[in-house]
Amino acid sequence: MFGSSTRRARDAEFVAFVKQASAGLTRTAYLLTGDRETARDLVQEALVRTYRAWGRVRTEEAGAYARRVLVNLNIDRWRRRPAEPRPEVERIDPADAMARVDDRDEVVRMLSRLPAQQRKVIVLRYFGDLTEARTAQVLGISVGTVKSASSRGLESLRSLYVPVEEGERS
Amino acid sequence: MSQVEERLREDLLRATDFAVEVDAEAVLGAGRRDRSRRFVRTAGVGLVATVAVGLLALAGLGGRLNFGGTEVGATVAASAAPAPTAAPGTASFDVLQQFLSKSVTYTDEGEVTASPQVKSEMPMRVEVTPQGAGRYQLAVTTVVGERTEEFVQVEAGGSVMTALLPEVLVGVIRADARWVDLRPLEVSAAGGWLDTGMVGESGDATAFVMAFPEDGTAAGEVRGVTWADADGRVHDSSGVSVVTAKVGLGEAEGLVYLEPEGDGVRYHDDAARELGVGMQDAEVSFRAVASWSESDSGVEEAGLGVLPKGATDAEFKWLDGVVEKSASTVRLGDREVFVVSAKLPTRVEPVTMDGGLKSVEYTTADGTRGTYRPGD
Numbered sequence: 185m186f187g188s189s190t191r192r193a194r195d196a197e198f199v200a201f202v203k204q205a206s207a208g209l210t211r212t213a214y215l216l217t218g219d220r221e222t223a224r225d226l227v228q229e230a231l232v233r234t235y236r237a238w239g240r241v242r243t244e245e246a247g248a249y250a251r252r253v254l255v256n257l258n259i260d261r262w263r264r265r266p267a268e269p270r271p272e273v274e275r276i277d278p279a280d281a282m283a284r285v286d287d288r289d290e291v292v293r294m295l296s297r298l299p300a301q302q303r304k305v306i307v308l309r310y311f312g313d314l315t316e317a318r319t320a321q322v323l324g325i326s327v328g329t330v331k332s333a334s335s336r337g338l339e340s341l342r343s344l345y346v347p348v349e350e351g352e353r354s
Numbered sequence: 355m356s357q358v359e360e361r362l363r364e365d366l367l368r369a370t371d372f373a374v375e376v377d378a379e380a381v382l383g384a385g386r387r388d389r390s391r392r393f394v395r396t397a398g399v400g401l402v403a404t405v406a407v408g409l410l411a412l413a414g415l416g417g418r419l420n421f422g423g424t425e426v427g428a429t430v431a432a433s434a435a436p437a438p439t440a441a442p443g444t445a446s447f448d449v450l451q452q453f454l455s456k457s458v459t460y461t462d463e464g465e466v467t468a469s470p471q472v473k474s475e476m477p478m479r480v481e482v483t484p485q486g487a488g489r490y491q492l493a494v495t496t497v498v499g500e501r502t503e504e505f506v507q508v509e510a511g512g513s514v515m516t517a518l519l520p521e522v523l524v525g526v527i528r529a530d531a532r533w534v535d536l537r538p539l540e541v542s543a544a545g546g547w548l549d550t551g552m553v554g555e556s557g558d559a560t561a562f563v564m565a566f567p568e569d570g571t572a573a574g575e576v577r578g579v580t581w582a583d584a585d586g587r588v589h590d591s592s593g594v595s596v597v598t599a600k601v602g603l604g605e606a607e608g609l610v611y612l613e614p615e616g617d618g619v620r621y622h623d624d625a626a627r628e629l630g631v632g633m634q635d636a637e638v639s640f641r642a643v644a645s646w647s648e649s650d651s652g653v654e655e656a657g658l659g660v661l662p663k664g665a666t667d668a669e670f671k672w673l674d675g676v677v678e679k680s681a682s683t684v685r686l687g688d689r690e691v692f693v694v695s696a697k698l699p700t701r702v703e704p705v706t707m708d709g710g711l712k713s714v715e716y717t718t719a720d721g722t723r724g725t726y727r728p729g730d
Contacts (some may be wrong), residue, residue, distance in 0.1 A: 190439060199381075202376060231381045291362070291365035292369050310359065
């Protein structure tokens with residue numbers, strides 16, 4: 185087992201890891217939950233669980249481990265708490281850059297309308313830049329399930345954008 | 355990449371373009387507290403002993419328990435099916451490898467293979483899905499695609515608990531459950547991991563999952579659970595209230611309750627401390643647990659005791675050097691129950707598990723003074 189001096193070193197490693205990884209985790213959690221405060225709580229829980237496993241994951245794998253814990257926590261359990269009415273999502277034209285600047289949280293509301301698994305896949309693939317295989321690994325599902333969830337999620341999101349004429353923009 | 359995918363990437367980046375401030379030291383503190391609480395939780399189940407009378411015989415149940423509910427079309431079957439997308443209102447739990455004896459892993463291509471040598475962090479997902487009218491689907495899917503499921507019916511106010519796998523026990527209880535305690539058949543056995551979650555889009559019920567580590571209690575070796583509702587009443591596995599009393603211990607608020615079988619008492623507080631001890635008619639019953647961290651030279655102890663039948667007026671004598679000591683007594687049915695906690699600045703191993711007590715003095719039913727010494 186670890187002596188007290190080793191424990192101090194391990195804790196210092198963990199603190200450094202938290203400082204380095206928190207921003208990415210919080211942004212991922214925000215996209216999954218649609219609420220910054222809830223995202224902070226979710227990240228805190230994921231980091232506490234990462235600390236629990238620190239002896240095994242350490243710094244090399246810790247980021248992947250924390251992200252895996254984060255997305256596999258019962259997101260909907262966390263999302264239950266604020267009983268806020270869900271705002272209607274307006275169809276937006278992706279060509280209209282000014283409109284997106286005006287309401288940059290619109291995509292978060294669009295994500296919130298997706299089933300949890302589709303939402304997780306979309307966030308990991310298009311925000312986390314994970315491959316399909318890596319996304320499957322993180323979520324504990326098959327690559328085929330990732331592909332179908334990604335396809336359905338994109339289809340749903342596509343329907344929320346104003347259809348774009350072929351060749352209208354590059 | 356399609357235009358929608360490109361725009362989606364841009365919008366996701368734009369939506370997350372905000373400053374993030376996290377207090378890393380606070381997270382570390384939360385991690386340390388969590389580690390300490392988990393030790394107490396495990397020890398609380400694992401170190402209490404000798405409540406071995408009148409136990410429910412489970413041998414004939416095939417490792418499956420069912421309290422206050424009815425199994426409907428139980429279909430315990432393993433099949434190589436991919437994990438389905440969770441239905442609305444489903445409670446899902448990812449069971450961490452560290453709580454299981456089963457080892458599975460992924461390959462680089464995203465495929466999954468079983469391996470006794472290489473461990474996956476989350477080899478199982480448990481899902482509890484409402485089917486309407488008190489009916490629930492309980493399912494566990496391993497990363498290698500083995501799915502075991504069962505349908506159960508929960509009567510109003512009742513609960514169902516079933517061992518889907520030898521190492522995984524799943525149950526459904528009332529929506530307002532604040533916590534769940536496991537009651538192993540062999541109370542000296544090691545404890546298990548437990549998590550709870552809401553079921554149903556309106557929060558119709560609470561699902562709970564227990565996973566049992568290698569060499570620990572098997573899922574079929576429990577005699578039930580107890581759980582507390584929002585009003586602080588404790589119920590047994592079938593939803594029936596048991597005798598309960600509120601008690602404070604230091605800064606913590608706790609509940610003392612009678613075992614449903616009437617052969618012991620248990621304590622549970624908001625610091626996640628759990629203790630259980632059997633009852634004897636003529637002698638004091640007492641069990642303590644200890645927790646410590648390697649970064650701290652001291653040790654914290656907590657203990658639960660029951661005076662002999664008819665005895666009252668417990669007085670506590672503490673060991674030299676004990677700090678932050680606290681003791682409370684409460685009447686539970688016809689017995690006087692006491693809970694204690696203390697901190698010893700210096701840990702001496704092996705830890706004695708005496709709750710920081712030198713002795714407990716009390717007045718017996720016939721009016722004489724009795725003395726109990728945990729260290730004897």
